[in-house]
Amino acid sequence: MGWFTVNKIDDNTYVISENGHWENTNCYLLTGKDSAVLIDSGLGVANIKEEIKKLTDMPVKVITTHAHWDHIGCHKYFNDIYIHEDDSEWIINGLPLPPQAVIKNLTPENFTGSIPPEFDIKSYRVFRSKDIKILKDGDIIDIGRKLRIIHTPGHSPGHICIFDESNGYMFTGDLIYKGTLYAFYPSTDPVKYRESVIKISNTEGIKKVFPGHYDYNQEKDIIKETENAFNEINKKNRLKQGEGIFEFENIKIQI
Ligand SMILES: [Zn+2]
Numbered sequence: 478m479g480w481f482t483v484n485k486i487d488d489n490t491y492v493i494s495e496n497g498h499w500e501n502t503n504c505y506l507l508t509g510k511d512s513a514v515l516i517d518s519g520l521g522v523a524n525i526k527e528e529i530k531k532l533t534d535m536p537v538k539v540i541t542t543h544a545h546w547d548h549i550g551c552h553k554y555f556n557d558i559y560i561h562e563d564d565s566e567w568i569i570n571g572l573p574l575p576p577q578a579v580i581k582n583l584t585p586e587n588f589t590g591s592i593p594p595e596f597d598i599k600s601y602r603v604f605r606s607k608d609i610k611i612l613k614d615g616d617i618i619d620i621g622r623k624l625r626i627i628h629t630p631g632h633s634p635g636h637i638c639i640f641d642e643s644n645g646y647m648f649t650g651d652l653i654y655k656g657t658l659y660a661f662y663p664s665t666d667p668v669k670y671r672e673s674v675i676k677i678s679n680t681e682g683i684k685k686v687f688p689g690h691y692d693y694n695q696e697k698d699i700i701k702e703t704e705n706a707f708n709e710i711n712k713k714n715r716l717k718q719g720e721g722i723f724e725f726e727n728i729k730i731q732i
């Protein structure tokens with residue numbers, strides 16, 4: 478069995494998951510009329526492009542939910558890369574993190590399945606490039622299905638969700654998923670995070686939620702649960718960094 482697990486959501490939408498690492502990162506391939514979109518490219522421990530070639534021969538645009546290392550690992554295999562302006566600095570000049578901080582997430586104990594034979598931790602580099610295209614809130618990428626860019630800062634300054642309007646699919650990256658949500662690093666902003674969750678909650682027409690980590694198959698109730706959780710923390714006046722981990726039914730929030 479290969480490193481990636483591919484599941485078909487519908488005839489033109491696939492989820493490509495990395496279940497052999499504890500983060501269970503999910504990337505999504507959306508095929509359109511003449512081109513396709515890949516939402517995030519994963520950890521970069523195996524080549525996702527080889528998987529994509531099995532699914533489509535259309536040219537692929539890569540849309541980045543945010544510039545954290547675990548979502549841009551295979552960007553190096555593509556040349557048509559999109560990212561929100563407020564995270565672009567990290568792609569151009571690198572993450573504000575020492576390389577060891579990333580590498581420690583890729584040591585053998587982080588893998589829950591067999592490590593891909595081609596992965597060499599010594600040559601692992603976080604993706605950087607100046608050759609990127611900039612996205613703004615409200616932009617539409619039209620591949621024969623309209624993908625709306627929604628700026629949702631908080632987990633990172635330039636985090637975006639991508640709304641596939643015709644199917645009602647909301648791709649939420651690291652803003653909303655069933656697991657522990659992170660707003661405790663210096664570059665996060667818990668107040669903006671809550672506002673972004675409310676922004677998604679107020680978006681009309683969502684039928685399904687497809688997150689960047691863990692179980693990809695989420696009902697839209699997860700949005701309301703996340704909104705309620707942030708509202709509860711906010712009401713207690715504890716929506717500030719250093720307050721710790723808050724536990725709810727299906728999610729935790731670390732701030
Ligand atoms: Zn992240």
Ligand SMILES: [Zn+2]
Pocket residue numbers: 545547548651689690
């Ligand atoms: Zn992530």
